[in-house]
Amino acid sequence: LTRSMQAQQVRAPRAFGRSAIAPRRATVVVRASAGTSPKINTQQLKSAYEELKTYIQSKYCNPIIVRLAWHDSGTYDASIKEWPQRGGANAAIRLQPESGHAANKGLNIAMNLLKPIKAKYPEVSYADLFQMASAAAVEAAGGPKIPMRYGRRDVETSDQCAKEGNLPAAAHPFPDGSVSPAEHLRKVFYRMGLNDQEIVALSGGHTLGRARPDRSGHGVEKTKYTEKGPGTPGGQSWTADWLVFNNSYFTEIKEKKDKELLVLPTDACLFEDDKFRPYADKYASDQAAFFKDYAEAHAKLSELGVQWVEGGPVTF
Ligand code: HEM
Structure with missing residues (x-):
């Protein structure tokens, strides 16, 4: 996700929760009878x-x-x-x-x-x-x-x-040697067990938010849509209303008319690759279809690699 992972000097943020220097624990057995097992x-x-x-x-x-x-x-x-x-x-x-x-x-x-x-x-x-x-x-x-x-x-x-x-890069050079953004996305998302439709639907997550040069190396310092915030001002968004979840990511990437908005190579390829394009076109013209496919793909993404504790999974 960074333009150059190696080039960036990243100051490590403080660890969240148990500290990185905490003593190693013995393997936790996830059983109700273990007494300390999560509930x-x-x-x-x-x-x-x-x-x-x-x-x-x-x-x-x-x-x-x-x-x-x-x-x-x-x-x-x-x-x-x-x-x-x-x-x-x-x-x-x-x-x-x-x-x-x-x-x-x-x-x-x-x-x-x-x-x-x-x-x-x-x-x-x-x-x-x-x-x-x-x-x-x-x-x-x-x-x-x-x-x-x-x-x-x-x-x-x-x-x-x-x-x-393990996470995708947004532009050349792709660390896995992929020659195109589409090839890179497939390598990364297929490794996770996700398919072309899910790649396109999940990319729609960029209907929210901004990229900041000082974080990922992508985007510009500010645009007319971000210079006043809300939240910390600045960065470049994919959509004008970047705090609203809708299908505008797809309509904007398809038209590429508004120069203030961000289009990363991995975004653009959704309308350039023959197998991605039918999904991207569908989501640009049909928000309900996007919401349905996004919700399913997001739920799947949220469960990747999960080990459920005793009694799980639960819904409410
Ligand atoms: C398809 C491959 C993807 C690439 C190459 C990619 C790349 C990026 C990059 C470069 C940024 C800017 C980060 C920053 O400067 O702070 C970003 C932000 C973001 N990404 Fe992705 N992303 C991908 C997939 C996804 C997926 C699957 C989701 C969620 C479903 C997602 C959700 C977001 C959100 C919400 C932001 C905005 C964060 C903020 O405003 O702080 N991205 N992404």
Whole structure:
């Protein structure tokens, strides 16, 4: 996600939750009889979800929260069977070294915003909290209700973090040697077990938010749509109304008329690649179709690599 992962000097943000230097724990056995095993508290899940919708709207932080959840789950490698080596939505992003990966620059802001919610609902795991907050952020911004399930187990130690480089880059040079953005997207998302339709639908997440040169190396310092905020001013958005979840990402990328708006190579390729284009065209002309496919793909993304604790998964 950065223009040049190597070139960037990333100061590691403080780890969220258990510190990176915490002593190693013995393997946790997830059984109710283990005494210390995590439990699912449906009442806390429900209350946290309702509170998150209002809280996230009041902070204008919907985009960065969605990105946090996606960067936790997007490390998943479907070819690895063992948890947590396979990566995915296990809250490893809150621990060093993963929190300091170049692709995660800025996401400590999102984790700090969620601290009061975690303090109030301690029985909601971090992994559930990140994914739940993202679903709440989409719904609160006017997007679809995501069919979420809960009961994700958290990793606890630094050695359980994913290796660096599993998330997609937005432009050349692609670290996996791909010659085109479409090839790169397929390599990364197929590794996660996702298909072409899901790649296009999930890219629609960029209907929210901005890119900032000082974080990812992409976008411009400010545009007429971002110079006044809300939230921290600046950056370049993909859409004019970047706090509203709708299908404008697809209509804007298709037309490419507004020079103030961002189009990354990995965005543009959705209308250039023969297999991506039919989905991108459909989502540009039919918001209901986009919402339906997005909701399903988002739910799937939120469960990548998950190990459910005893009693999970649950819905409410
Ligand atoms: C398809 C491959 C993807 C690439 C190459 C990509 C790349 C990027 C880049 C470069 C940024 C700017 C980050 C910054 O400067 O702070 C960004 C932001 C963002 N991305 Fe993606 N992304 C991809 C997929 C996704 C997916 C699947 C989602 C969610 C479903 C998503 C959601 C977001 C959001 C909401 C932001 C805005 C964050 C903010 O405003 O703070 N992206 N992405």
